[in-house]
Amino acid sequence: MSVVPVSYYLVLSAILFGLGVVAFVFKRNIITIFMAIELMLNAVNLAFVAFARAWNQLDGLVFVFFVIVVAAAEAAVGLAIVMTIVHNRQTLNVERVDLLKL
């Protein structure tokens, strides 16, 4: 049985991450941006798992669990924020939310 080389996984991870970045930067819908963040996190997870497998180390897997936990928490908080924004502005367009400017 031929083993899939690590580089395959890494390339896939990089592609997924890149897609996430592009979506994050260019999409305007907050929900889509949210999904792009999830995509990037999972791309990173994939890279971690691949490395853990390649070097037979558990550290990478531990990291993945942490990332999943953080992602869950972030989804909870983030969706709450999205709800509030929608409630206040009746829009999902991120361009309309520019209060970070002083």
Add this chain to the structure above:
Amino acid sequence: MFLLNHLWIILALPLLGAAANGLLGKHWPKSAVNGVAVGSVSLAFLAVAETVREFFQLAPQQIPYVSNYFTWMTAGNFRVDFSLQVDQLTVVMLLVVSFVGLLIHIYSTGYMAHEGGYYRFFSYLNLFMFFMLTLVLGANLIVMFVGWEGVGLCSYLLIGFYFLKKSAADAGKKAFIVTRIGDFGFTVGILLVFFTFGSVAFGDIFKQVSTWPSDAMGQWGTLTIICLLLFTGAIGKSAQLPLYVWLPDAMEGPTPVSALIHAATMVTAGVYMVARMNPLFSRAPSAMLAVAIVGAVTAFYSATIGLCQTDIKKVLAYSTVSQLGYMFLGCGVGAYAAGIFHLMTHAFFKGLLFLAAGSVIHAMGGDQEMFHMGGLRKKIPITFWTMFAATLAIAGAPGFAGFFSKDEILEAARSGPHANFSLWLLGIAGAGITSFYMFRLLFLTFFGKPRYDEHKVHVHESPRSMTIPLILLALLSVGGGWVAAPHFAGGVDYFEKFLHPVFSTYAPADTSMPDATMLPGPGEEATAGAGMEIVHALTGWPVIVALIGFLLAWWFYIKNTDIPKKIAKSAGGLYTLVYHKYYVDEIYLAVIVRPLLWISTNVLWHVVDEGIIDGTLHGIARGARESGEEARQLQSGNARSYAAWVVIGAVGFTVLLLVLWTKVVQ
């Protein structure tokens, strides 16, 4: 030995008085302010008296009695202790300062009774006492310097006491700035003392210098330079040529201030300092000659200005400058004790002259112009008689205080170890002029017909708080010289004998202190007797010139009152020159002040300050503002653009890492 071990009490009393009056006095009645001010100074005087009593119980080897309280500052091997000391010189100064200070405090309660800012005045006056006592008690140059600068500050505050009057505020600034020129030299001198001796404590300096050889005459050794620098400070503080110009203007202050600060005590600080540093000066004959020349020339020069002044206080101011010149002449010819003796008698009679002048001004309702006075003798008899005594004392009438001290100085200038005939001649001429202008003042003020409007000015004798200090000072002006009197009969000069240890312990071996005539030992009676004849022959001169001065003044201002005008007319240019004080203020204005102002305005202000300093700062500020203006465009508030920047940064950082990594690998 309680007070001798707690010298700080003498300083703490007036300081507490100053603080109490300064902080709380505004809300107190005048009697409370009086009580605090006069009370603290009386207690200080009592403390001084007790200290002196204890001092006389010390064994000679315990003197100077130094008390070290704490180390004030250390840096490397530079170390300054807050330490005070008492020796014979300090005792004399302490007694003079605290006693004259006390009398003038009492006088001020009467003189300032109707003035605003009463509590402020007494707070400053107490503060002055604190600093002046610090100056004379300090056991090293730095503590002395604190007192030195402190009295300068109080002088500034009190000259400008009527600060709403522009001339008074200006005079205060002038005094402060002109003395600052001298103080610069003084500071450099102190630094040079430290670099040379590694210490600023008097004891250490004197012990080290006692093994040094004297500089030769005309040689620019370290000692000569140190002494000249220190003397620069004395020139500023004691108003000698060429820095005397501040003292006449200082008469803008209230008259008790003129008496205490600008006649009796502060201005004599320079003389005290020169006498204190005598082991150094005695080893620097060129510096000594400089001191003597400056003193003698100032004594003569400012006496001539006094001839033509018409403001009663201005006459006394120039007279003070002149008398300080005599003190320096005394120190410069090696007769330190005579200089200090004159300092003491001068404190009595000049303090009295100013206080009496204040009483006259009080009686005249504030007018200081002598040509508006006249005939006051009968109306204010106490003021007249006390001022008469002081005039006799300053003119050098035999038996009065000034006679003894001035004669000792002139005698030392003529026959002492550093005798100099031309300086003696200047001194004698100055003595004659002194006698003339003082009797001129007396005659113009108290004799002749009244020149004021008798219906408008109600001349009245001053209250008792003012006349009692006058009487006490008059007694001292008459009798204060007799401590040295036996000297003139060939006996012991107690004053000189008392101060002898201060001026002989560290004296250079090659200079014989003039103790052969002063302190005749067994078997030396014959030489002393021979010396006395010379002394008698020469002490005649000051008396003769004083008499000439008196007779001329009498002839000019009582007998033929139109003579002065005729002389003024025939002398023409010379009279105008002297009347305008040799145009020195104008010359300083043209040569120093104006160019300085021009350079300050056109170079330092417009070019250096506005151009270079402001330009740099404003340039930096503008750069920050403009770059910020550009950079703030980045902060759009749009989360997506932030994300884009994060991505660009991450990519850029990764590329950078890759480049560096490939470099490392290669």
